Each structure stands twice: as C-alpha cells, then as structure tokens.
Amino acid sequence: MARERTEKEQIAPGLEEREKTEEIVVRGENSMEDEAIASVAKSNRRRKMAEEKIQEQEMKQRLEEIERTEEIVVVGETSIDDEVIAAIAGVAAKEVEGVAGLGTSSIRRTLAERLGGAQEKARGVEVEAGKKEAIVDLTLNVIYGFSIPNIVIEVRKTVAVRLLDLVGLIAKEINVSVVGIEFPERMPGRLE
Numbered sequence: 001m002a003r004e005r006t007e008k009e010q011i012a013p014g015l016e017e018r019e020k021t022e023e024i025v026v027r028g029e030n031s032m033e034d035e036a037i038a039s040v041a042k043s044n045r046r047r048k049m050a051e052e053k054i055q056e057q058e059m060k061q062r063l064e065e066i067e068r069t070e071e072i073v074v075v076g077e078t079s080i081d082d083e084v085i086a087a088i089a090g091v092a093a094k095e096v097e098g099v100a101g102l103g104t105s106s107i108r109r110t111l112a113e114r115l116g117g118a119q120e121k122a123r124g125v126e127v128e129a130g131k132k133e134a135i136v137d138l139t140l141n142v143i144y145g146f147s148i149p150n151i152v153i154e155v156r157k158t159v160a161v162r163l164l165d166l167v168g169l170i171a172k173e174i175n176v177s178v179v180g181i182e183f184p185e186r187m188p189g190r191l192e
Contacts, residue, residue: 080167086125089136089174092162093125096154098146100182103139133172134163141180152176 090102103124124139136159142151160171 080129080169082127082129085129085134085136085163085167085169086127088162088166089127089138089159090123090125092159093138093140093155096151096158098143098151099155100141100143100180102141104141104179129169132170134167134169135173135175136163136171137175137177139177139179141182142178144181144183148178152178 093099093102101124126137128135138155138159140151140155142148155176156171156174159174163169163171
C-alpha cells in the first residue's frame with residue numbers, strides 16, 4: 001500500500017500541477033479579456049472626457065463672444081402680411097388733417113365694418129411689399145376747404161415715416177387717388 005500511495009502521490013501531484021496550470025491558463029485568458037475590456041472602457045472614458053472638454057471649451061468661447069457683444073443677434077426671416085402694412089398706411093393717412101376717410105363708401109362695406117366683419121383700417125389701401133420696399137395705393141376722401149395738393153404731400157410723408165418706423169420698409173411709391181370730398185356741415189362731430 002505504501003507503494004500505491006507513492007504512485008498515487010507521484011501521479012496526483014502531477015495531476016494537481018496540470019490542473020493548476022490549466023487554471024492559470026484559463027485565468028490568464030480571462031485576465032487578458034478583462035484587461036482588453038478594461039482598456040477599451042478606459043479609452044472610451046478618455047474619449048468621452050475629451051469630447052466633454054471640447055464642448056466645454058466651445059461653450060466658454062460662445063459665452064465670451066456673447067459677453068463681448070452688447071446685443072445678442074439672432075437671425076431668422078420675418079414676413080409681414082400686406083394687410084398689416086395696409087392697416088398701418090391707412091391709420092397714418094387718417095392722421096393727416098383734411099383727410100375725411102379712406103376708400104369709397106358702400107352700404108355693404110360700412111355695415112360690415114360696423115358689425116365687425118371687415119377692418120376699416122385697410123379700406124382704400126392696397127399694398128405690394130417686398131423685403132425692403134413697398135408700393136402703396138391710397139384712395140382718399142378729403143374735407144372741403146383743405147388744399148388737396150398739401151393733403152397729398154402730408155399723406156405721403158406721414159405714411160412713408162410710419163412704414164419706415166413701424167415696419168422697416170421704404171415706401172418706393174405712394175400713389176394717392178382722391179375719390180371724394182366731404183363737406184364739414186354734413187360731417188357730424190368732425191368740424192364745426
């Protein structure tokens with residue numbers, strides 16, 4: 001039996017060494033994979049940190065640019081409807097002394113205006129507007145006793161100034177048609 005033990009001991013230590021070696025090889029392969037994964041993860045973290053640092057630097061640069069400028073300029077396209085421009089031109093024309101009203105009066109139009117179905121401001125005004133300039137056609141009724149040429153000059157000045165101030169458009173043309181005259185005695189509340 002002693003001999004058998006010796007043989008087993010001789011065989012067993014060899015088996016034990018072989019198992020330990022296989023275990024080391026398996027662990028070594030796992031360790032190499034683990035190291036590779038850790039290396040990739042570390043590389044990804046470094047890249048992510050580098051990207052974040054670049055983004056941070058870009059934001060700092062943008063903030064510095066904003067601080068250097070007094071105003072923040074935001075670009076975009078602005079469009080103003082011709083009806084809006086017509087309403088502004090109509091109100092501006094009515095501000096001139098001697099203008100009784102805009103457009104020709106019709107019963108249907110007057111009723112629609114009074115009942116809220118139409119806008120009085122744009123009546124008698126037609127507009128063709130581009131990005132920088134506008135052409136305005138006005139149809140006026142004037143009050144008897146005022147100089148029509150002076151009224152037309154004042155209307156053109158007032159409308160041009162209002163369009164430039166409120167809309168930023170240059171009045172390329174302001175065409176004025178005088179289509180009616182109203183007498184002060186027939187205009188209650190206008191002139192005495």
